[in-house]
Amino acid sequence: MRTAAVVATVVLTMASSGAAAAEPAMSRFDRPHHGFADTTLRPGTPQQAGLDPAPIDAAAEAIAAWTRPAPQRPLFSGAVALMVHDGVIVHHSALGQALRYVDAAGTELPAEQQVPMRPDTVFDVASVSKLFTSLAVMCLVEDGEVAVTDPVAEHVPEFAANGKAAITVEQLLTHTSGMEPWIPLWRDWPDRESRLRAALERAPRDQPGTRYVYSDLNLIALGVLVERVSGVGLDEFLAQRITGPLGLDDTGYNPTDVERTAATEYQGTPPRGMVRGQVHDENAWSLGGVAGHAGVFSTARDLAVLAQTILNGGQYGGTRVLKPETVRAMLTDYNTEFPGNAHGLGFELNQRWYMGGLSGPRTAGHTGFTGTSLVIDPASRSIAILLTNRVHPSRSWGSINKARETWATGLARAMAVPPKHGPTTWFAAQADASTATLTTPELAPRGPVRVAFDAFVDSEGTDPLTVEYTVDGAEWRTAVLQAAGRGAPRGDQTGLAGSGHRSWWSVHAELPYAAMLTIRWRSTTDGRYTGRGIHLDRILVTDSDGILLNGEKQPHLMLPVGWTSETR
Known part of the structure; x- marks a missing residue:
């Protein structure tokens, strides 16, 4: 069966408000600012600043959880957390206690003597x-x-x-x-x-x-x-x-x-x-x-x-x-x-x-x-x-x-990475020490195969995106990738990683002929530092006769494990 390709595009980076005024806020991410701003702080909501509130809320809940005993004592007694985007204070909260303990052993003061954190705690x-x-x-x-x-x-x-x-x-x-x-x-x-x-x-x-x-x-x-x-x-x-x-x-x-x-x-x-x-x-x-x-x-x-x-x-x-x-x-x-x-x-x-x-x-x-x-x-x-x-x-x-x-990553992931093509991208933002795979159906090429896709990558150097293929369903081999775009690694690569460039990369790989072929995109993280994640877009797999898989038109053919389809 000949099918159509899927695009993988890496990570969430940061929204830039340098886009044209008529452009929706959520589409500004891949145009980073290079000059200075000229604004004062003002209260607002994540939505008003063009942000997705969900990653901010998740980060705030994580901070709150660390102020609660888990299971024996909190990571810290209390916190004040604040986020700003484009001059808008999109989050400002006070959590836990400013004064909680009476001694170095962690003996808690009576509840009425503890002092809660306030937004203006010094x-x-x-x-x-x-x-x-x-x-x-x-x-x-x-x-x-x-x-x-x-x-x-x-x-x-x-x-x-x-x-x-x-x-x-x-x-x-x-x-x-x-x-x-x-x-x-x-x-x-x-x-x-x-x-x-x-x-x-x-x-x-x-x-x-x-x-x-x-x-x-x-x-x-x-x-x-x-x-x-x-x-x-x-x-x-x-x-x-x-x-x-x-x-x-x-x-x-x-x-x-x-x-x-x-x-x-x-x-x-x-x-x-x-x-x-x-x-x-x-x-x-x-x-x-x-x-x-x-x-x-x-x-x-x-x-x-x-x-x-x-x-x-x-x-x-x-x-x-x-x-x-x-x-x-x-x-x-x-x-x-x-x-x-x-x-x-x-x-x-x-x-x-x-x-x-x-x-x-x-x-x-x-x-x-x-x-x-x-x-x-x-x-x-x-x-x-x-x-x-x-x-x-x-x-x-x-x-x-x-x-x-x-906390910092929560704000980063709240910023949009708009699809480069079409209405959706595939997104992997898995936790530490985990793997996400996005796999094609079994393809039947009639000659050497070319894999092309766009990727937005924001990851630690030890958390690469790889493209792998198998001809027998058992042994997976790593494809050699070539990427182009601002901040893209030069030359042949077996994995793509990087951060701070805030740009889509165009990526391709040449695979050898096999009667049957399955391809997957694999994003792997180590024990710490996940970054914004990886976005994939416009996946296209072709051979000399034409299209085997078109990810824009046939996303339903892809098998995602740890990848989600994003529309922003």
């Missing part, structure tokens, strides 16, 4: 503070007081100690200075002055410029640099140049409204008890709560305004805090020689482990040890913020990276 954002310090540095760069190529020692002379005279501001911002990640300033030095001196004079562990090593010491030094050059404290400088002008009234160091803050850890060493309203990081605490690497408290709404300021090229609501060229520099990868550690001037870039399906070359953000994450995707003009108090009551309770990834 969080210790931990290392997200590094972004604020980086913004402060870039303000000084704009002022002409500092250049990113300057040796840090030009502005902080004691930093030159122990062979660091040539280390630059850029190397601190990109974590390529050679400094080690952390030293216990709070424990081994008696006061703020000696602690700062120890951090500044510390010898590098590696040759500067030879490795990427994420280091708190880099940002502690930059915080001191801001204070030395500006002549005011880091907290005052940020209030003057960033948080004040943007109206971020809930953002700063050492909050005074303790009752609105989320509790963090019960600390026995140092003996601080249940930490709430003070910075969790011991080194920042020992420096008076104001430091370049940690100490900022904020809300989801304030962080969303900051993120939209970045998407707007440095301005928000008519107030400019940075020039567009400065923002571009902050979102440019300076670490191309250190694959997997893409980093701008302060911002981390393209980190799938918490950016999930929003990952892309320009996707920027940061996480914080207390359980916070901020993801900014310029290509789709989207923001995903997840603030949790995951260290409450103990940092030993585990990682929340799965929650971070889930």
Whole structure:
């Protein structure tokens, strides 16, 4: 029997509002933005922003479930979750408890003494503070007081100690200075002055410029640099140049409204008890709560305004805090020689482990040890913020990276990937460690076979889409694929994977002649990081005599396992 082909098209990426005004919102996904936005935040629904609410609702339910005991204790006590697309706040919720426990063992307070999360709960954002310090540095760069190529020692002379005279501001911002990640300033030095001196004079562990090593010491030094050059404290400088002008009234160091803050850890060493309203990081605490690497408290709404300021090229609501060229520099990868550690001037870039399906070359953000994450995707003009108090009551309770990834991917999958041809595509968005197959009926070719299809792929490199065929129904062989399109891998491929390109690929394969032939598209995921998934469209299988299978006209002939037919 001669039949017609099926098209496989990979994944959900991001909707771009750069399409023509008359075009429906749900068809904008494959035209990513390249310039800056010019909008302010406003409340709305996913539908009003052109999004599918179902993936957002599913992600929100997953976050809520992680605040409930399962089976013994929650992954984190509580969370505030926020999503923005094209300036529309499409989701903002508060879940679980801001204060839940009385000790490090997880003894719960009586219900009437627990404090529920609120949408405006103030969080210790931990290392997200590094972004604020980086913004402060870039303000000084704009002022002409500092250049990113300057040796840090030009502005902080004691930093030159122990062979660091040539280390630059850029190397601190990109974590390529050679400094080690952390030293216990709070424990081994008696006061703020000696602690700062120890951090500044510390010898590098590696040759500067030879490795990427994420280091708190880099940002502690930059915080001191801001204070030395500006002549005011880091907290005052940020209030003057960033948080004040943007109206971020809930953002700063050492909050005074303790009752609105989320509790963090019960600390026995140092003996601080249940930490709430003070910075969790011991080194920042020992420096008076104001430091370049940690100490900022904020809300989801304030962080969303900051993120939209970045998407707007440095301005928000008519107030400019940075020039567009400065923002571009902050979102440019300076670490191309250190694959997997893409980093701008302060911002981390393209980190799938918490950016999930929003990952892309320009996707920027940061996480914080207390359980916070901020993801900014310029290509789709989207923001995903997840603030949790995951260290409450103990940092030993585990990682929340799965929650971070889930939240960002929920927003990514809410964005449309319109069919390239016809009304539908095949879509695979299976869970971790699973396989989806889309199989043709048995075909009867009369010569060599050509398989052609379009694919939209957003997956981790270890989660490929393959095309396989069998001539006996038992042994499956992998076809060699060739793909064309923005971001497509070049040359012969046995599997297709990739992310961030946000483009349909045209794919084809040549198969040998066999009297009977069955073909399948297989999408396989490993234990983590699924991305947006894979879409297939316009599947066509032909031989020298013509069409064997036309997926557009005969989708009913395909056998889907883990694939669904999508119309958006």
